């Protein structure tokens with residue numbers, strides 16, 4: 213049992229004890245018992261993912277691995293962040309075949325044959341983005357001071373790139389609506405909107 | 419994440435057979451279809467669903483197609499919410515559907531989520547989503563702590579003493595007012611049902627949420643061609659402007675004569691009921707009368723007829739009436 217599963221089991225047991233009406237012998241509301249499922253063998257598969265233009269061969273990988281965990285833990289592409297793990301914050305946003313998605317809601321095994329772009333691959337198509345070769349939106353985030361702690365930033369930038377590409381950055385209100393899947397706990401929204409708008413304007417006139 | 423095995427069938431019959439092999443008699447352990455995965459991933463993360471196998475249906479041929487002809491439009495069950503919402507034919511002829519989709523979730527979720535999965539999304543009731551708490555929907559007979567508990571977001575219409583969970587989706591409400599049908603396939607063959615027959619009220623059996631038999635797949639959604647004077651619109655009110663589930667929402671379709679007389683009306687509401695919910699009394703109050711602000715308000719006053727407010731959600735009664743009135747006015751160009 214790994215740490216996370218242990219915690220889940222311990223939490224489950226803990227809150228069952230805290231429920232005032234629960235008593236010994238009462239039906240468990242936690243169905244099925246986690247421990248029983250731990251015994252099940254986790255299916256693994258070997259497969260390849262194309263990330264920032266390069267093919268990555270993955271060793272035997274559990275089929276229940278999210279694209280997010282695969283990027284961060286297996287491939288050490290840690291620019292993509294894990295916030296909620298539930299689709300609610302947007303920190304894990306990446307592009308799959310050019311479309312922005314939340315990588316915490318995707319299974320890695322289902323991404324075979326698709327083109328995945330992460331923040332590491334944004335500056336240069338070869339996936340070797342360097343501080344000298346930033347994507348215009350990365351540069352605009354710096355110019356506009358569009359972050360504080362930076363945790364949401366790679367997700368904001370990936371989402372912003374797609375937002376501009378989709379043509380949904382025509383006004384501040386439009387950017388706010390179409391960037392609503394990216395939360396910023398530091399509240400850098402004003403400057404995020406400014407950065408996205410500026411790059412949208414520049415790419416429209418280019 | 420819970421352990422599971424993974425399969426990716428290449429045909430409908432393979433998918434149905436794969437499902438049958440992982441028993442529907444196994445409660446939350448039974449196999450689950452997996453489309454966009456946006457609800458499945460949350461449900462598995464929270465151990466509300468614990469399938470021993472997930473069946474990836476994204477390779478099933480033809481289910482991602484959009485077909486338009488003079489009589490109808492078919493949207494395949496695997497069409498992504500974002501693609502349906504910006505399809506020119508949907509935008510032009512089924513405005514309420516496009517608006518309901520765009521008012522749902524976020525761009526990143528809509529790029530993954532499918533239409534079939536959207537219709538079958540599970541309630542957001544906090545007791546259902548917390549696997550350690552009792553919930554009649556998740557674990558039949560364990561009780562409903564939402565009655566008398568945290569129920570501010572829960573339903574006032576269609577409830578029973580066993581369950582007051584809200585149907586949280588937006589798209590299904592819009593489908594009700596455009597008279598859409600579902601094409602379904604399963605071990606026993608194919609069938610077609612009106613969308614209004616899909617969801618069941620909780621009654622004594624809140625764990626039975628739809629009319630689908632175990633292992634049945636939604637294949638496509640069929641829309642009859644729109645005619646003449648129909649106008650439609652979706653209005654959704656949330657705790658914040660965007661990226662939130664509805665506190666109350668309304669899907670409106672009105673057939674208006676040139677002088678503004680309502681020839682026919684279909685109204686459905688979301689965020690307030692246990693299923694997508696039509697308002698026949700409001701529709702009846704509108705028919706044959708000239709649409710003005712006064713009529714909108716009068717008809718909308720019937721919207722919460724039969725409502726059973728709980729300890730924390732009585733605010734939904736006036737909210738629903740106002741949302742319906744506003745939705746009617748906006749549809750009729752009065753607001």
Ligand SMILES: Cc1cc2nc3c(=O)[nH]c(=O)nc-3n(C[C@H](O)[C@H](O)[C@H](O)COP(=O)(O)OP(=O)(O)OC[C@H]3O[C@@H](n4cnc5c(N)ncnc54)[C@H](O)[C@@H]3O)c2cc1C
Pocket residue numbers: 298299300450451452453454455456457458459460495496499521522523524527530531532533534535536537538539586587588589634635636637661662663664
């Ligand atoms: C952060 C967040 C916010 C959201 N906000 C909203 C919102 O405001 N409004 C709204 O309406 N929704 C909202 N949703 C819900 C979202 O729209 C649904 O999760 C999504 O539409 C489900 O589609 P999917 O393809 O991802 O389904 P999946 O997660 O793959 O499946 C959902 C269910 O449907 C079953 N299923 C899927 N396809 C089929 C099929 N063809 N036949 C039979 N069974 C099938 C699966 O077995 C599963 O039980 C939100 C979701 C998230 C994560």
Ligand code: FES
Pocket residue numbers: 293294295296297298299300301302303304305314315316317
């Ligand atoms: S980590 Fe994926 S949306 Fe929060």
Ligand code: FES
Pocket residue numbers: 358359360361362363364365395396397398399400
């Ligand atoms: S910069 Fe801190 S969360 Fe956005």
